Amino acid sequence: MVLSSTLTGSDEYVQNIFASRYVRNPLPRFKMPESSMPKEAAYQVVNDELMLDGNPRMDLGIFTTTWMEPECDKLMMSSLNKNFVGMDEKPAPTEMENRCVNMIANLFHAPIGDDEKAIGVATVGSSEAMMLAGLAFKRKWEARRREQGKPCDKPNMVTGANVHVCWNKFGRYFDVELKEVKLEEGCTVMDPYKAVEMVDENTICVATTLGSSLTGEFDDVKFVHELLTKKNEETGWETPIHVDAASGGFIAPFIYPELQWDFSLPLVKSINVSGHKYGLVYPGIGWVVWRSKAELPEELIFYVNYVGCDQPTFTLSFSKGSNQVIAQYYQFIRLGFEGYKNVIGNCQENARMLREEIVKTGYFELVSKEVGVPLVTFSLKDNSKYSVFDISKALRRFGWMIPAYTLPPNVEHVAVLRVVVRMDFSSNLIDRLVKDIRIILEELDQSSPGETS
Template sequence: MPKYSSSRDLQDGIDVRPQFSRDGAVVDIPRRRMAEQSVDPETAYNVIVDELMLDGHARLNVATFGTTWMEPQAEKLMAEAADKNLVDRDEYPQTAQLEDRCLDIIADFWNAPEPDNPIGCSTIGSSEGCMLAGMALKWRWRDRMKEAGKPTDRPNLVVGANVQVCWHKFCRYWDVEPKEVPIRKGETTMHPEDVAAACDENTIGVIGILGSTFDGAYEDIAGMAKELDRLEIEKGIYVPIHVDAASGGLFAPFVDPELVWDFRLERVQSINASGHKYGLVYPGVGWVLWRNEEARPEDLVFRVDYLGGDHPTMSLNFTKPGSGVVAQYYQFVRLGYDGFKRVHQHSRDIAQMMAQAIGDMEEFELIADASDLPVIAFCFNGANTKSGKPRKDSYAANVQYTLNDVADWMKQGGWAVPAYHFCADREELEIIRIVVRNAFSRDLAEMFLMELGRAVGRCDGTGEDPGRAFRH
């Protein structure tokens, strides 16, 4: 029997079922080349739908922070706006107006100094927002150094070892040295004192994270600002903060309004967020705002007139779909502040219920209990130690399987569950992370916990026991 090692080993043509070809005609669709002839639109649609059946179910993907459910009305609006190019503000002035309104709304709950005149833009996602904010930090640092008559050839950016990969991309693409602050053993985020200690006169800025990719934890942005204030007083070194609020920026203002992390801190010069995470929009939209005009250097803004009119633009790409912005405005109008609060609080409640159930299982130990973002992270019981070695006689010290084995069994039940090693400096710690999002109901949570019980039973050889996650 032949073995298929990859999709390239499959037959050259895509098989088309007889029901999908008009009048029984033979349809030849090459797999990796363009066909000579056209096919009926329904035929093309059905062929691709059949292929997409092999994708996992998005709602059962607890690995992603991205939105996987929207109301039909929002989906309809996105489809109707799919052909609108946001950069063409003359042709689509009302879509541009919706972008401006979204910026006003976000600036308001991020406590911008002038929320009615926000300095910012939409982006394709949070990574583009990070790139733009990082460039602004570098440009401002360079201007300060030139004014002081100092060299500008060795800029660095202070980040935690837990930082998202987009910041490593920024440093490589824009020739900036990344200065990684180690994560202390037994901890998951940077300490403010360590942040200030890593800074020098070549530091263009510090990246604080509101909602870590690894475990959903908020970093102490206010604590960082305080230590950087102290650094400036004692050594005369000014270092601004950019808050990477990709996940928390459209979550914390609604469920943690008392948390001070945003433009209420003078040290915070810019913030980015993903609309397609807890902004409740499908992938493809993000946001970045600056404190004021000074924080965003004017020479990073370009003016174009060849689409009609004279419009400023600051982005890494030119063409940008308007559908994500339209959907973001729909969510702001549809839900309002109270609606966002109810949706996000429900996600946190579900996540904390799951965290309690998992924490009560003898096999596991919680790393994150959804106190910040609705994210649960856990390891084998006894694995989370400052030494990096499992506690003596703990479950982790004697276990004969891995968390990857658990994740593989969960996948057999339809769940996409990430198992991975923690960030640099804590790479010995293997964890599983679960992200709870809008439309993840209590019923789904209980189904997940039952599947987790089955997976553990298959791994440890004790037999399937879906109820083990519910015995408290």
């Protein structure tokens, strides 16, 4: 978020020496220019500012896709001007969305039958998807409480402290208390016993995480389900489960098929997944799927006809581009189950290779586990001379962007580096990264503490 500011002097203008053959005067920084400029000049001005940004493929802290095939790039570029709304005039993207939702529901073992038929929607990333799922849980809980003649002014949601910040946003934006299970030393996922213990009559759902942003680990959704089922039977409550599978939803089905975490568990009512992570599409697209239409309150669906036909809509936004949905459909039919399995398998193999090389340096200990999202989270064995923040900063001179951060409360004394292994992070790049890390470690060893800050 950028706030407006009032500046004086040279800060008010953008200097454009390179484009001076077109632009003789500096551009105002925070006001629209009085006159137009040639398209070549405008392109050069903008391109020059973007040129110094880091290379997205060397940003190893992000989960989002940074490379797609040229054919998919062409499809996306050709549909940039196609608004997703208006299914009467532009039915193809809507049909592709419907196909993608059904493919995802099938992948997540959604029940098939007259009584239960999954529904879902494409969103702008998993953040919107999680908000929509949370709203559905809140409305269902409120309706149930009103039927029982009970107050519905204090809803809460049980999560782990390892959840994405989107759940914190949801709680604050929509007045839902987040009851977080604190992490412990050696346990960076949600403790099922503590989570279910926190559940009360005001709990709208238990939000589990399949692929923590911190360490890539999976919550034990199946065990949470077992404990919660027992508690519901004892209390008469109907507390459901949501699975935030933003990172792991396009991983587990392909390389951990024996893992039970999805709609095969009856209390799992909705799942979100990021198409722009291991769904292999550029940002930003997400998906949210409900196990049946009964899980999505009708009051949340709007019907509009001012874009050419009577169409239903349940999103936080309205107009959006069609190209992300088109790209997701391309990837599904291009790769198929076999292709995704190969891609994710290769990512896991590269993560294993990086994990081994990091350990070989002798400086680090691993925090992430092998089972989970293909990433490597590691901390320094000895941080008395320098920290992971120093290493992160020093690696930028080689172009690598690797985040350093502390874990949540209770384990905040643990500071880590995280490398996300994406489809475009090859074994050659792993070799180069490890060599650069070794160079940095050698330099930091030779420096005094004051020189490394």
